[in-house]
Amino acid sequence: MKIAILPGDGIGTEIVAEAVKVLNVLDLDFETGYAPVGGVAYAAHGHPLPEATLTLAKQADAVLFGAVGDWRYDHLARALRPEQAILGLRRHLGLFANLRPAICHEQLAGASSLKPELVAGLDILIIRDSTGDVYFGEPRGRRVATDGHFPGQDEGYDTMRYSRPEVERVAHVAFEAARRRNRRVTSVDKANVLETSQFWRDVMTDVGRQYPDVALDHMYVDNAAMQLVKAPKNFDVIVTGNLFGDILSDEAAMLTGSIGMLPSATLNASKQGLYEPSHGSAPDIAGKGIANPLATILSAAMMLRFSLGQPEAADRIEAAVRQVLANGLRTADIYSEGTTKVGTAAMGDAVVAALMRETAVH
Ligand code: IPM
Ligand code: MG
Numbered sequence: 373m374k375i376a377i378l379p380g381d382g383i384g385t386e387i388v389a390e391a392v393k394v395l396n397v398l399d400l401d402f403e404t405g406y407a408p409v410g411g412v413a414y415a416a417h418g419h420p421l422p423e424a425t426l427t428l429a430k431q432a433d434a435v436l437f438g439a440v441g442d443w444r445y446d447h448l449a450r451a452l453r454p455e456q457a458i459l460g461l462r463r464h465l466g467l468f469a470n471l472r473p474a475i476c477h478e479q480l481a482g483a484s485s486l487k488p489e490l491v492a493g494l495d496i497l498i499i500r501d502s503t504g505d506v507y508f509g510e511p512r513g514r515r516v517a518t519d520g521h522f523p524g525q526d527e528g529y530d531t532m533r534y535s536r537p538e539v540e541r542v543a544h545v546a547f548e549a550a551r552r553r554n555r556r557v558t559s560v561d562k563a564n565v566l567e568t569s570q571f572w573r574d575v576m577t578d579v580g581r582q583y584p585d586v587a588l589d590h591m592y593v594d595n596a597a598m599q600l601v602k603a604p605k606n607f608d609v610i611v612t613g614n615l616f617g618d619i620l621s622d623e624a625a626m627l628t629g630s631i632g633m634l635p636s637a638t639l640n641a642s643k644q645g646l647y648e649p650s651h652g653s654a655p656d657i658a659g660k661g662i663a664n665p666l667a668t669i670l671s672a673a674m675m676l677r678f679s680l681g682q683p684e685a686a687d688r689i690e691a692a693v694r695q696v697l698a699n700g701l702r703t704a705d706i707y708s709e710g711t712t713k714v715g716t717a718a719m720g721d722a723v724v725a726a727l728m729r730e731t732a733v734h
Contacts, residue, residue: 373402373680376432378425380410381454382653383663383716384438390665390720391436391672394692397724398685400676405432409461410440410454410653420445420457426464434679435461435646436672439653454653462502467638467646468538469545470502470617471674474604474624474634479697480706483629486601491627496607497549498624500617501542502638505568506532507614532568534613539572541641543579546611550586556608557588560596560616572613593620600624625650632664632705635671637678645679647671661715664703666693669723692726699726 375395379388392404407413407425414420420440429435440454450456461467474496476484481492509531517527543559550557559576561569573590580588591599593616599606600620604627612620625631634650649667657663670693677686701722702711714722 373400373434374432375402375404375675375680376428376435377404377406378409378429378435379406379438380408380440380457380653381412381442382439382655382658384410384440384653386659386661386716387649387663387665387668388436388438390716390723391668393720394669394689394723394727395672397727398688400680400682400685402680409437409457411442411445413457414445414448414452414454418452420452420454421460425457426460429461429646430465433644434675435465436668436675437461437646437648438668439649439651441653442655458648459507461646462638463508465644465646466503466640467644468501468503468641469542469639470500470621471545471549471637471639471678472498472500472617472621472624472634472650473636474498474621474628476628477630477633477694477697480628480630480633482708483706484627485629486604486627491604491629494604494628496604496624497553497609498617498621499542499546499549499609499611500621501534501538501612501614502617503614504534504538505614506530509533532566532615534568534572534575536571536575539575540579542611543576545639546609547579547583547586547588550609551583554608555586557586558596558607558610559588559590560593560610560612560620561590562593562616563590564592568613576611596620597623600627621650630664630706631667632703633666633670635667635674637671637674639678643679645675647675647679661717662704663716664705665716665720666703666723669693669720688727688730689723692723692730695726695730696722 379385476494481488512530563569639645673686673689676682
């Protein structure tokens with residue numbers, strides 16, 4: 373098993389180091405290779421996704437990714453900004469299925485901006501297409517308008533598009549995932565306005581017929597945004613396009629009150645995957661040793677489960693994280709009175725210790 377490790381910018385290095393610590397005590401047989409990505413890669417090599425980094429990622433079974441983003445590079449042309457690294461990896465590795473769980477651990481329900489009873493025990497899975505839509509659709513650019521509301525004026529434009537196979541494959545991922553959960557899929561679109569969305573809805577309905585044991589419903593994206601804060605526990609699996617999924621997954625993450633806890637996976641057709649925390653590079657706290665490494669540690673667990681064929685090791689990591697929370701350890705982002713505040717490395721060490729204790733008991 374080969375794991376490409378791309379720590380990236382900001383807190384990326386610190387949190388990925390803790391995940392690697394955890395992987396190393398599991399007694400698994402894997403090779404690792406490190407490469408720069410994002411702003412640090414631009415600084416060293418003039419590009420956020422250097423050729424060597426892309427090659428390492430392509431040759432690996434899985435990519436463990438920290439975070440990218442650094443305000444120092446915001447003035448660069450779009451193609452050179454740190455964010456392009458993640459978009460490039462998705463595109464070049466064909467990573468189309470972005471799995472973003474939003475789970476609210478009972479013990480952390482108080483950290484949510486919603487009432488605790490609305491979110492305690494929340495467990496939803498957003499599956500977002502991540503290689504299509506207006507993110508990648510051509511043509512795009514700037515031009516002088518020849519029609520529209522202001523002919524002769526400058527305009528910017530993008531293209532929203534989805535092909536049948538693109539919708540079908542992400543639909544299958546969603547229905548399969550629902551079979552392992554509560555057998556409900558909500559497909560989110562804007563079919564009352566957009567052709568692309570009506571097409572998306574039709575294809576979802578077609579694929580849904582192959583899964584009579586899974587309930588499929590459709591929801592407009594504006595309503596979905598509202599339902600997510602009104603009654604989030606009514607959802608099981610949400611499947612949606614790239615742009616709507618980008619927005620709704622941030623909203624869902626925030627419901628849990630602890631974005632520092634949420635892992636994510638992005639898979640391609642051969643189950644090669646990129647695993648990263650749902651949060652960003654948090655430059656304001658980088659290097660301070662206070663970032664929460666649990667989202668990255670839980671991403672490593674997803675990696676073991678989905679790309680490396682080690683579901684038991686994944687379960688063990690998740691159990692160790694629950695144990696550490698039950699013991700009252702908290703990084704600053706999830707701290708509340710009566711718990712014990714720890715830093716990044718101490719949190720990683722605690723997960724390692726929980727894993728070792730559990731091994732000793734066996
Ligand atoms: C995400 C991020 C990216 C996206 C950015 C960094 C390009 O917001 O992974 O959700 O929009 O997909
Ligand atoms: Mg986003």
